[in-house]
Amino acid sequence: MQITIDTEDHIPLFAQLVSQVKKAVLDGKLSSGDALPSIRQLANDLDLNNKTVAKAYSLLERDEVVQTKGYRGTYIHPEAKVNSAIDLNEWALAKLSDVTRALREAGVTDSEIRIAFTKTMTNHTHREN
Amino acid sequence: MQITIDTEDHIPLFAQLVSQVKKAVLDGKLSSGDALPSIRQLANDLDLNNKTVAKAYSLLERDEVVQTKGYRGTYIHPEAKVNSAIDLNEWALAKLSDVTRALREAGVTDSEIRIAFTKTMTNHTHREN
DNA sequence: ATATGTACCCCTAGATCAAAGGGTACATAT
DNA sequence: ATATGTACCCTTTGATCTAGGGGTACATAT
Numbered sequence: 648m649q650i651t652i653d654t655e656d657h658i659p660l661f662a663q664l665v666s667q668v669k670k671a672v673l674d675g676k677l678s679s680g681d682a683l684p685s686i687r688q689l690a691n692d693l694d695l696n697n698k699t700v701a702k703a704y705s706l707l708e709r710d711e712v713v714q715t716k717g718y719r720g721t722y723i724h725p726e727a728k729v730n731s732a733i734d735l736n737e738w739a740l741a742k743l744s745d746v747t748r749a750l751r752e753a754g755v756t757d758s759e760i761r762i763a764f765t766k767t768m769t770n771h772t773h774r775e776n
Numbered sequence: 777m778q779i780t781i782d783t784e785d786h787i788p789l790f791a792q793l794v795s796q797v798k799k800a801v802l803d804g805k806l807s808s809g810d811a812l813p814s815i816r817q818l819a820n821d822l823d824l825n826n827k828t829v830a831k832a833y834s835l836l837e838r839d840e841v842v843q844t845k846g847y848r849g850t851y852i853h854p855e856a857k858v859n860s861a862i863d864l865n866e867w868a869l870a871k872l873s874d875v876t877r878a879l880r881e882a883g884v885t886d887s888e889i890r891i892a893f894t895k896t897m898t899n900h901t902h903r904e905n
Numbered sequence: 906a907t908a909t910g911t912a913c914c915c916c917t918a919g920a921t922c923a924a925a926g927g928g929t930a931c932a933t934a935t
Numbered sequence: 936a937t938a939t940g941t942a943c944c945c946t947t948t949g950a951t952c953t954a955g956g957g958g959t960a961c962a963t964a965t
Contacts, residue, residue, distance in 0.1 A: 659953080659954060659955085660954080660955075661954080661955090695955095695956095696955065696956050696957080697956090697957095698955075698956070698957085699954085699955065699956080702954095702955095717962090717963065717964080718962085718963050718964050718965080719963095719964080719965095765951080765952095769951095
């Protein structure tokens with residue numbers, strides 16, 4: 648498969664990787680069971696840092712577009728085609744948009760909304776990347 | 777009425793003002809129709825900036841704890857006692873907490889939640905303080 | 906030995922924001 | 936003239952976040 652990264656682009660590198668893999672799946676250029684290059688391999692080829700590629704891969708795994716088989720490498724997920732069409736982030740955006748609109752209509756200040764938001768994010772026993 | 781401000785406290789000055797006025801209303805020390813000191817007057821007494829006091833007053837007005845009558849000054853709102861018990865910010869906190877919990881359970885990253893949040897806040901044609 | 910994904914630690918460079926203050930100006934009414 | 940709330944302008948301080956990188960280590964299996 649072909650992956651091109653534009654370092655000049657304003658879109659984060661890991662995000663470019665993620666969407667390119669998803670696009671390749673939707674276009675049929677990658678299908679269930681296909682092997683992806685290893686993290687270190689791809690990082691080397693594209694002249695990216697390991698962690699940038701690792702981040703993209705872990706996001707793809709969470710979206711079930713990719714399956715990691717430990718030391719055996721990373722492969723396209725059986726349900727990849729379906730899952731590539733689902734955009735978790737857009738759903739999150741919609742959900743948050745609903746709430747903030749309701750809060751604003753109730754007279755809550757933007758500033759207050761932000762403060763309440765960061766409070767929920769810091770209190771809520773955080774881990775994650 | 778008595779208002780004491782603790783500059784050393786981690787709680788914002790305007791927030792201290794707001795909660796002290798609400799508390800005074802709940803305790804019956806201030807009741808409907810009572811006049812509050814003017815913004816400039818109170819700022820001078822407490823050695824605060826005008827804008828800090830003005831911010832507190834405008835929040836109190838939004839919460840309908842206080843009523844501003846233009847050049848005639850600021851007075852306690854008829855419904856002040858009821859409205860002093862309502863905490864808009866806690867409600868906002870609860871609402872946001874619900875959504876972020878749902879998003880997290882769906883596998884959305886904290887980072888992604890934050891990004892989606894700021895997107896809703898910036899896109900949504902903002903004004904406000 | 907070597908390669909796999911993964912999990913930590915630290916760091917930098919930007920951006921954005923809250924809180925508070927400083928200043929100036931305005932219409933309104935006394 | 937004076938006082939009222941209000942609406943702008945701009946600034947500083949400190950905090951927090953993203954994206955990205957650097958490094959090191961680990962268990963697993965070939």
